[in-house]
Amino acid sequence: MRIKKLSDSGVKLMQGNEACAAGALAADCRFMAGYPITPATEIPEYLSSRMFAAGGVFMQMEDELASINAVIGASWGGARAMTATSGPGFTLMQEALGYAAVTETPLVVINVMRGGPATGQPTCTSQDAVMQARYGGHGDYEIIALAPSSVQEAFDFTVRAFNLADKYRVPVFVLSDETVGHTREKLLIPESVEIFDDEYQGVCREYFKPDENGVPPRIRFFQGHDVLVDGQLHDQRGIRAGTDPAVCAQAIRRYCGKILDHIDDISSVEKFFPEDAETLVIAYGSVSRSALSAVRRARDEGMKVGMLKLNTVWPVPEKEIRAACAGAKRVIVPEMNVGEYLREIQRIAGCDKVQGFSSIGGVFPAPKAIYEKIAEVT
Amino acid sequence: MNSTAEKYIRKEALPFIFCPGCGHGIVVNSFLRVIDKLGIGKNQMGLVSGIGCSSWSPVYLQFDCLHTLHGRALAQAEGLKAVNPDKTVVVFTGDGDCAGIGGNHLIHAAKRNVDITVIMMSNYIYGMTGGQRAPTTPYGAITKTSPLGNEEHPFDLFRLVTGAGATYYARASATHPIQLDKAIEEGMKHKGFSFIEVLSPCPTTAGRNIFSFKTPSEMYDWYESQVAVLKPGQTEAPDGKIGLGILYMNNERAELCSVQAEKKEVARNEN
Numbered sequence: 001m002r003i004k005k006l007s008d009s010g011v012k013l014m015q016g017n018e019a020c021a022a023g024a025l026a027a028d029c030r031f032m033a034g035y036p037i038t039p040a041t042e043i044p045e046y047l048s049s050r051m052f053a054a055g056g057v058f059m060q061m062e063d064e065l066a067s068i069n070a071v072i073g074a075s076w077g078g079a080r081a082m083t084a085t086s087g088p089g090f091t092l093m094q095e096a097l098g099y100a101a102v103t104e105t106p107l108v109v110i111n112v113m114r115g116g117p118a119t120g121q122p123t124c125t126s127q128d129a130v131m132q133a134r135y136g137g138h139g140d141y142e143i144i145a146l147a148p149s150s151v152q153e154a155f156d157f158t159v160r161a162f163n164l165a166d167k168y169r170v171p172v173f174v175l176s177d178e179t180v181g182h183t184r185e186k187l188l189i190p191e192s193v194e195i196f197d198d199e200y201q202g203v204c205r206e207y208f209k210p211d212e213n214g215v216p217p218r219i220r221f222f223q224g225h226d227v228l229v230d231g232q233l234h235d236q237r238g239i240r241a242g243t244d245p246a247v248c249a250q251a252i253r254r255y256c257g258k259i260l261d262h263i264d265d266i267s268s269v270e271k272f273f274p275e276d277a278e279t280l281v282i283a284y285g286s287v288s289r290s291a292l293s294a295v296r297r298a299r300d301e302g303m304k305v306g307m308l309k310l311n312t313v314w315p316v317p318e319k320e321i322r323a324a325c326a327g328a329k330r331v332i333v334p335e336m337n338v339g340e341y342l343r344e345i346q347r348i349a350g351c352d353k354v355q356g357f358s359s360i361g362g363v364f365p366a367p368k369a370i371y372e373k374i375a376e377v378t
Numbered sequence: 379m380n381s382t383a384e385k386y387i388r389k390e391a392l393p394f395i396f397c398p399g400c401g402h403g404i405v406v407n408s409f410l411r412v413i414d415k416l417g418i419g420k421n422q423m424g425l426v427s428g429i430g431c432s433s434w435s436p437v438y439l440q441f442d443c444l445h446t447l448h449g450r451a452l453a454q455a456e457g458l459k460a461v462n463p464d465k466t467v468v469v470f471t472g473d474g475d476c477a478g479i480g481g482n483h484l485i486h487a488a489k490r491n492v493d494i495t496v497i498m499m500s501n502y503i504y505g506m507t508g509g510q511r512a513p514t515t516p517y518g519a520i521t522k523t524s525p526l527g528n529e530e531h532p533f534d535l536f537r538l539v540t541g542a543g544a545t546y547y548a549r550a551s552a553t554h555p556i557q558l559d560k561a562i563e564e565g566m567k568h569k570g571f572s573f574i575e576v577l578s579p580c581p582t583t584a585g586r587n588i589f590s591f592k593t594p595s596e597m598y599d600w601y602e603s604q605v606a607v608l609k610p611g612q613t614e615a616p617d618g619k620i621g622l623g624i625l626y627m628n629n630e631r632a633e634l635c636s637v638q639a640e641k642k643e644v645a646r647n648e649n
């Protein structure tokens with residue numbers, strides 16, 4: 001890790017989407033390719049001149065297929081690279097995201113979630129791409145996803161997303177949503193940020209040979225490695241091995257293992273009132289703010305309520321969820337979907353104890369609605 | 379293996395997937411002769427390809443290589459080039475990969491006039507998947523997915539690609555290696571979007587389905603009879619043959635990476 005001083009530190013008034021873009025620049029992202037889509041469009045707009053000013057390149061591509069593939073090319077070209085999209089655009093990117101996973105290409109996608117399916121509700125908020133983020137492409141692989149709930153977190157989590165992408169050589173998603181993306185509030189740009197900057201030294205010939213953490217060498221093009229990057233499952237030299245069951249099974253296990261074996265390092269959660277919570281609320285993204293305010297009100301009224309806020313949703317912070325649920329009699333999972341992440345919590349804490357509180361159709365669940373749910377079950 | 383090939387082949391990737399008599403191998407050989415002649419250094423070039431028999435070509439070469447997804451070679455090449463404007467980027471692709479599934483990227487890369495050289499191996503067919511209709515398949519031709527005769531007309535790629543904004547277009551054939559070398563060499567020297575359409579016979583699936591040649595050599599004889607080397611300035615061969623040569627070159631239209639470099643300067647000064 002290297003410490004990078006930021007010249008524009010200080011308090012700003014900023015929108016969530018702009019904060020993601022500013023976080024990307026702070027994290028030394030130097031390539032963005034994108035295609036306009038509501039509610040993510042402010043991100044490419046913000047970067048369209050600033051990326052050039054920073055010495056990087058911004059490209060508006062012909063579609064999201066081109067965007068994510070250009071990002072993959074730029075990443076192998078040695079730049080920290082990203083795209084930003086929503087609903088239909090994220091769907092179009094899935095084939096290439098699987099490619100990025102098996103070629104272990106570091107990159108960041110900001111997905112400002114809007115209501116789906118299809119064109120869905122272009123201007124409305126949602127969290128209905130949580131499962132898609134994890135299971136959107138064909139084949140078994142793991143990714144990392146962070147869920148910011150505020151403008152500050154939009155900035156901070158984007159910076160972290162780039163570091164995680166490089167550390168684990170994996171696509172990392174910032175699962176923002178329309179509410180976070182379009183909220184304008186205070187942002188404190190820090191004095192400095194940490195940048196993960198490990199690079200392979202020497203000439204590499206085994207491009208996909210894992211280190212003790214299961215992560216391959218951090219190499220790129222034009223460094224003398226003659227690296228061979230192939231979307232067909234391959235051996236450590238990058239040579240196709242699509243018909244070799246042993247090599248392919250090992251490769252798939254590693255794509256999953258390098259993430260799942262480091263859940264503790266990747267996970268980030270925040271606990272509120274964990275001591276005596278009989279009712280536990282588990283939330284992520286913008287909904288967690290509403291939920292926290294509901295939990296506070298319920299506590300003021302003497303209810304034994306606590307909350308677990310998930311800053312990272314993939315890989316599942318299983319240990320923390322299990323521990324938090326252990327002492328609770330009941331668990332509520334408010335989400336802006338029909339109950340996607342609910343299934344993960346039910347898997348861990350059991351269906352009897354865990355119930356969803358679903359808000360769909362583009363309705364942001366107000367604190368009052370979540371409070372009433374808490375009061376009803378407590 | 380000849381000595382030029384020996385120098386550049388990634389031996390652990392062998393054997394080639396190409397069938398005996400496939401034109402793609404001739405194209406790879408020609409490319410190696412050209413880069414050897416131009417003396418392109420090891421760390422100066424990145425190769426990018428899509429999916430298909432033709433797209434396997436760069437995998438066998440000892441250079442940095444992105445073997446991407448079906449149709450997406452150009453998009454990845456554009457990202458690679460954008461952050462390495464001083465490096466050479468070459469795309470190997472098939473007619474299906476480039477003009478079919480990747481067609482939107484093709485016209486937009488041409489529109490941008492980005493300094494990438496594209497070698498598109500055209501065999502009138504989807505070779506890798508066993509002989510289905512390609513966007514280049516002649517009208518009426520029999521393929522596995524047009525058993526009643528192709529209902530559609532093929533693309534006029536010269537007009538499509540130059541119309542979209544490419545600044546170099548050459549047509550070559552695996553039957554004419556000298557002209558093929560020249561087409562690739564000039565394309566690589568040209569600054570801008572350089573498109574080289576190479577007629578590359580596929581004896582296996584085109585040979586069996588579209589044509590009914592018994593041997594690859596029969597097929598090569600037929601190709602030879604269909605093409606004519608163009609005179610300078612000509613874009614069409616007389617007598618309805620397929621013209622080989624450099625059909626178009628334009629040094630006026632701004633190239634994308636140079637424009638991006640200017641924007642960096644402007645943006646830096648404004649900040």
Ligand SMILES: Cc1ncc(C[n+]2csc(CCOP(=O)(O)OP(=O)(O)O)c2C)c(N)n1
Pocket residue numbers: 429430431432433448471472473474475476499501503504505506507512
């Ligand atoms: C998204 C996707 N669709 C379909 C395929 C199957 N596929 C593989 S190669 C190919 C055709 C390649 O044809 P072309 O580019 O002309 O190359 P050739 O084999 O003829 O050299 C197809 C359809 C694929 N790999 N990916």
Ligand code: SF4
Pocket residue numbers: 395396397399400401402431432501505506579580581582583584
């Ligand atoms: S199927 Fe056709 S294009 Fe593919 S390798 Fe064989 S001859 Fe070449």
Ligand SMILES: [Mg+2]
Pocket residue numbers: 430472473474499500501502503504505512
């Ligand atoms: Mg073909």
